[in-house]
Amino acid sequence: MRIVVLLSAGRHPATGAPCPVPAELQAIALARQIAGAGGAVEGLHAGGRDEAVLDALGHGIDGLTLVAAGAADDPLGALVAALEGRLPDLILAGRRGRGGADGGLLPYRLARALGWPIVADAIGAGIAGGEMTVTQALPRGGRRAATVRGAAVITVHPAAPAALPYVHRARLAGRVSEVAGPAALPAALPEGAEIRPYRARPKLIGDVGGGGSAEARLQAVSETRDAGGRVMLRPAPDEAAAAILEFVARFRPRKA
Structure with missing residues (x-):
């Protein structure tokens, strides 16, 4: 074999x-x-x-x-x-x-x-x-x-x-x-296609199923998701450091 x-x-x-x-x-x-x-x-x-x-x-x-x-x-x-x-x-x-x-x-x-x-x-x-x-x-x-x-x-x-x-x-x-491979090979990506980073999409009302109680359906519609920040593609070092400090400051405990 x-x-x-x-x-x-x-x-x-x-x-x-x-x-x-x-x-x-x-x-x-x-x-x-x-x-x-x-x-x-x-x-x-x-x-x-x-x-x-x-x-x-x-x-x-x-x-x-x-x-x-x-x-x-x-x-x-x-x-x-x-x-x-x-x-x-x-x-x-x-x-x-x-x-x-x-x-x-x-x-x-x-x-x-x-x-x-x-x-x-x-x-x-x-x-x-x-x-x-x-x-x-x-x-x-x-x-x-x-x-x-x-x-x-x-x-x-x-x-x-x-x-x-x-x-x-x-x-x-x-x-x-x-x-040797074939004389001509097609490109891995079609012409005009591009690769983009993943971004969370907002939850649509149409995605809610018909099953479950009325309270569960209402909660599914009204629930919102925190995107968790913003997407930065190849930022400058200073800009990236400032964004990190800003994010960390959100979770810093406040003094009484």
Whole structure:
């Protein structure tokens, strides 16, 4: 069995340093469990030689393929082009990347482009009688078993078993293959689109459900939410310091 694990250029949420995505390392461990002793587990990344991606070589993959793609390109075309020549038996991925424009839709888009089914939020899997049984994580600790026949894309939940230990020797000796991507790749964002910071929206009366008592509905309509300050994008140091002092002063206890 040959399994491909999708890897992304992760970044640490606090420092911004290159860092593998934990769910993707868990996907490698799950792929190793599924493939068994005689199977092959390979990594696939659309982009350059990023340290976060190369570190995955020390966590149990047999080799890594890097498909040329720019940071502003849509990686879907590069991934499909790399897979079409030799389709694997399974494709595993994390729920979403970490550190860039990560929406978590790439595994679903890839499954649609290949015409494969997709199983989300896997925490375990096993093969018996030519069929694969995948255990999915549900809200509030629930679990569900799904049966997969044939090739499929599987995303791994953070509640899956932990990643394999890091082996630096395997990282240094890992096989890395760089291949050319398609001649032209569409941009990751459509022309004219822009990324804006999240801002809380006012609660609309139309959002209130018809259920509940009259008192509960009245309270839902009259409730207001404090936005908790104002959004400052790349402010000057003096302006940022003044805003912090102003915010802290609101909670300073008054003298009697």
